[in-house]
Amino acid sequence: MLLAIETSCDETSAAVVHEGRVLSNVVSSQTALHEEYGGVVPELAAREHLRNLMPIVRAALGQAAIAPNRLEAVAATRGPGLPGALLVGLKAAQALAFALRRPWLGIHHHEAHLYSPWISGEPPSAVFLPVQPNVSLIVSGGHTLLARVNGELDHELLGGTLDDAAGECFDKIGKLLGLPYPAGPQIDRLAREGNSSAYSFPRPLLDDASDDFSFSGLKTSVRYFLRDHPRLLEDGQAIRDLCASVQRAIVEVLVAKTVRAARRARVSWVTASGGVTCNQGLRRALATACTAEQLQLRLAEKVFCTDNAAMIGILAERKLARGQAAMDLCADIAPGWALSPGSMP
Amino acid sequence: MKILALEFSSPQRSVAVVDDGQAPALAEVIETGGRGANALGMVEAALRQARLEREQVDCLAIGIGPGSYTGIRSIIALAQGWQLATQVNLLPISSADCIAAQARAEGLTGPVAVVIDAQRKELYLANYDLLPDAWRATEPLRLVSLDQARAQADAGRLLVGPEVSRWFPDGRVIFPRASALGRLAVGRSDFLPGHQIEPIYLRPTTFVKAPPPRPVP
Numbered sequence: 339m340l341l342a343i344e345t346s347c348d349e350t351s352a353a354v355v356h357e358g359r360v361l362s363n364v365v366s367s368q369t370a371l372h373e374e375y376g377g378v379v380p381e382l383a384a385r386e387h388l389r390n391l392m393p394i395v396r397a398a399l400g401q402a403a404i405a406p407n408r409l410e411a412v413a414a415t416r417g418p419g420l421p422g423a424l425l426v427g428l429k430a431a432q433a434l435a436f437a438l439r440r441p442w443l444g445i446h447h448h449e450a451h452l453y454s455p456w457i458s459g460e461p462p463s464a465v466f467l468p469v470q471p472n473v474s475l476i477v478s479g480g481h482t483l484l485a486r487v488n489g490e491l492d493h494e495l496l497g498g499t500l501d502d503a504a505g506e507c508f509d510k511i512g513k514l515l516g517l518p519y520p521a522g523p524q525i526d527r528l529a530r531e532g533n534s535s536a537y538s539f540p541r542p543l544l545d546d547a548s549d550d551f552s553f554s555g556l557k558t559s560v561r562y563f564l565r566d567h568p569r570l571l572e573d574g575q576a577i578r579d580l581c582a583s584v585q586r587a588i589v590e591v592l593v594a595k596t597v598r599a600a601r602r603a604r605v606s607w608v609t610a611s612g613g614v615t616c617n618q619g620l621r622r623a624l625a626t627a628c629t630a631e632q633l634q635l636r637l638a639e640k641v642f643c644t645d646n647a648a649m650i651g652i653l654a655e656r657k658l659a660r661g662q663a664a665m666d667l668c669a670d671i672a673p674g675w676a677l678s679p680g681s682m683p
Numbered sequence: 684m685k686i687l688a689l690e691f692s693s694p695q696r697s698v699a700v701v702d703d704g705q706a707p708a709l710a711e712v713i714e715t716g717g718r719g720a721n722a723l724g725m726v727e728a729a730l731r732q733a734r735l736e737r738e739q740v741d742c743l744a745i746g747i748g749p750g751s752y753t754g755i756r757s758i759i760a761l762a763q764g765w766q767l768a769t770q771v772n773l774l775p776i777s778s779a780d781c782i783a784a785q786a787r788a789e790g791l792t793g794p795v796a797v798v799i800d801a802q803r804k805e806l807y808l809a810n811y812d813l814l815p816d817a818w819r820a821t822e823p824l825r826l827v828s829l830d831q832a833r834a835q836a837d838a839g840r841l842l843v844g845p846e847v848s849r850w851f852p853d854g855r856v857i858f859p860r861a862s863a864l865g866r867l868a869v870g871r872s873d874f875l876p877g878h879q880i881e882p883i884y885l886r887p888t889t890f891v892k893a894p895p896p897r898p899v900p
Contacts, residue, residue, distance in 0.1 A: 374892050374893060375890050375891065375892055375893055376892075376893025377893075379890050381888070381890070382888070382890070384752075384756060385881065385884075388756060388759060388760065388763075388878075388880075388881055389878055389881070390878070391760070391763055391878070392763050392766070392767060392876070392877050392878040393878055395767055396767070406767060406768050406769075407768075421753075422752070422753070422756065425753065425756055425757055425760065426756060426760045427760075428760075429722070429756075429757045429758075429760035429761045429764065430760040430761065430763045430764035430767070431764060432723055432761070432764065433723065433760070433761040433762070433763070433764030433765045433768070434764035434765070434767050434768045435764075436723050436726070436737065436764075436765070437737060437764070437765045437768035437769050437771075438768045438769075439737075513893065515897070515899075516894070516896055516897025517896055517897075517899070518896040519893065528899065571897070572900065573900065574899050574900035577899050577900075578899075667723045667724070668720055668721045668722070668723055668724045669720070670720035671720075
């Protein structure tokens with residue numbers, strides 16, 4: 339029985355997992371708090387985690403009907419993420435483990451995302467054993483990266499964004515359009531009523547041989563387009579067309595580079611997770627492309643796309659089962675921790 | 684009652700064990716530099732010195748600043764995790780009070796102003812009278828300019844604090860010490876649940892707000 343805590347950005351989450359089953363997964367989102375600022379304010383996120391953490395952990399323990407002293411291990415996200423946010427979850431988890439005399443593990447947030455597409459069912463369970471070699475797309479407001487997963491706890495980073503993450507690009511373009519934060523879901527909704535061929539925007543690094551991404555140029559292109567076409571913002575259909583066109587540009591890059599990486603890596607599975615994976619356009623396009631390429635696809639369920647402690651717990655439990663030793667209770671947060679194998683903070 | 688005191692609000696962090704039946708701290712561990720990641724290592728060392736097991740701790744006294752948010756939040760989170768495990772009592776205490784108590788413990792008497800760095804060329808300041816056998820707060824914590832703090836010195840108050848010499852060479856450097864914090868906790872029972880404990884925030888937040896969303900026609 340393992341308790342996991344996730345506080346890497348603006349969601350406070352706690353989960354209890356046992357032998358690959360998610361007994362509880364409680365998430366408190368701070369989106370409403372940050373909405374008026376148009377993005378996550380790190381200082382406010384840290385304050386909110388401090389207020390929310392204990393009720394969320396108690397709720398997770400309560401839903402799992404577990405008393406704290408029945409926990410066998412504790413895990414928390416160690417990085418990457420916002421320093422002040424990571425600190426709250428990590429220190430609380432370490433102290434809980436210390437007070438109970440239980441092992442503690444610090445988990446890489448992205449490594450956990452590699453396994454979140456394999457959590458499904460009711461109650462949710464990890465179904466990734468044996469792990470199928472796959473190429474995994476992790477795409478969110480803070481990160482966009484591709485990794486090759488060779489097997490359980492064995493992965494390599496293929497590429498990542500050189501500047502803005504895809505979700506960040508959605509949010510910044512949404513801000514240009516006057517949409518509320520977070521803009522990704524708004525753009526996704528408006529895009530369904532728009533013509534994705536109406537406007538042409540660049541597909542950055544689409545033809546680049548690397549597995550890297552770059553979205554800041556696309557955002558700038560939209561900014562200049564709106565500067566040159568200011569009346570567009572008064573036309574509801576034009577806004578919908580713009581959203582559809584922007585979304586298509588972002589999705590095409592994400593999908594094409596993911597499929598190409600899978601082909602080159604000679605794997606037959608593709609997985610995707612991270613908050614942007616909730617985007618309907620992306621989910622459809624990945625499904626279509628994978629079918630065409632005869633690749634099997636696993637998309638994280640929406641609750642496991644966004645930040646959640648269940649995936650932290652699932653990975654921590656696997657690591658302990660595979661013999662990883664408990665970590666030093668004085669291990670510090672690792673805000674810039676890279677996903678590359680062997681990369682330690 | 685066995686009290687474990689944690690004071691991480693200044694560049695000098697400390698952990699102490701205090702027994703409410705005994706005047707001096709049973710143990711105190713002090714560290715300077717770094718980010719304060721070693722909090723539980725310091726706790727273990729202090730408990731070992733005091734010959735106590737972690738299960739024997741009845742109360743965690745926590746210095747809640749003002750001061751380094753990173754340090755303060757790390758020990759509040761630590762206290763929250765501990766309370767989730769064991770229902771231990773938590774007692775938040777002002778780090779300014781702790782500095783005043785430490786100043787008196789170091790033999791200072793008379794009127795003092797505790798000053799703590801508030802960034803942006805401002806200071807947190809609170810006034811105390813230090814008596815031979817006690818201390819009392821005379822004006823509560825507030826945010827002041829450097830000139831306002833200087834006026835306190837001009838009026839005859841000794842300025843004390845962990846970094847006071849950065850601005851006032853005549854000030855007396857006094858760190859908030861966990862041993863002093865622990866003694867402040869003796870006899871108190873105004874415990875709080877962990878989720879109600881937060882650093883002392885005196886400066887209103889001034890984050891830039893986004894323009895209101897534009898309705899899509």
